[in-house]
Amino acid sequence: MRNRNGIFWGLFMLLSAGILIVSQMHLISYTFGFWTVVLTIFLVAVLIKSLVYYAIPGTVFSLAFLAILYAKPLGITAIVPWTVLGAALLISIGLSFIFHPFIIKHRFRNMRYYDHVGHWHNARVHTRVGHHVDVETVDQPDVNVSVRMGSSVRYVTSDDFKEANIDVSMGNAKVYFENVTVQDTAVINVNVSLGGVDLYVPKNWNIVKEIDDNSMSGLIEEGNPEITEDSPTVTVHGYISLSGLKITYI
Structure with a gap:
């Protein structure tokens, strides 16, 4: 994760410098305004x-x-903006369908957690295509939710919750953890593109957020956590793109 952030900021600074130099040296015939450069x-x-x-x-x-x-x-100028945005939407949907399995396999491959007995566990993702609201109660320590162009609701009731893998593409998922017991630590992996994820967690959980998101996404929290010395630590990490992640303390 840190290596990728380093790559991102390094490339970003280099390209930003190039854009500023080109805009000021007038190396191209078209003149760019200040805000055009900033938006670029x-x-x-x-x-x-x-x-x-x-x-x-x-x-x-x-x-x-x-x-x-x-x-x-x-x-x-004759085809912007709505034609370009419409084409972008269709291209995003088409490429997501084509490359979704490969991207998910790569993105979750390195998402691992270290449990209370000292073992590394690899994240597992199961793909399910749903076009309706898929409601299910899960009493297992590992929870897997995959949504593509649909909606899913999960009620987790595990007394030894360890991990949740939530993968949403052009859909919505709501996961309720109110009847869950965490022995020590747990992890919630999220991967959201053109969709939304709502997490309902106990207010006594110590939520650690490790979310990578682009500037077209948002992470919001509702409710007031009540953390004590006995509160379990639950790490929420992953990536959201053109999406929203909401954490509600209940």
């Missing part, structure tokens, strides 16, 4: 981070907005 740097940052984390929607839409921003020098 912002979109390039989103593009690089999306590429580093294999986020198809973030990559496609950042390119689409760059095309809209530079429609005049590119000679595409």
Whole structure:
């Protein structure tokens, strides 16, 4: 995770420097305004981070907005903005369907946690295609939720919860942990593209957030946690792209 962040910020700084130099030296005939340069740097940052984390929607839409921003020098003013955005949406959906299994396998391969008896566990992801609200109660220590163009609701009732793997693409997932017991530590892995995930967790959980998100996504929290010395530590980590993650303390 740290290596990827280093790659992202290194490439971002290099390209930002290049954009600023080119804009000030007038090496191209088209003159760019200050805010155009600022927006370009912002979109390039989103593009690089999306590429580093294999986020198809973030990559496609950042390119689409760059095309809209530079429609005049590119000679595409006749097809922006709605045609470009519509095409970007269709391209994102198509590429997500094609590359989804490969991206998930790569992204979750290194998501591991160290349990209370000292063993490493690899994250597991099962793919399920759903077009309706899929409701299920799970009493296992490991919970797997996969949603593609649908909605899922999970009520977790495990008395020894260890791990949850939540993978959402163009859908929504709600996972309730109110009837869960964590012996020491646990982890919740999330991977969300063009969708949303709602986590309902006990207010006495010590939630550690390790989320990588691009600037077109959001993480919000509701409720007031009540952490004590006996509170279990639950780490929520993963990646969200053009999506939302909501953590509600209940």
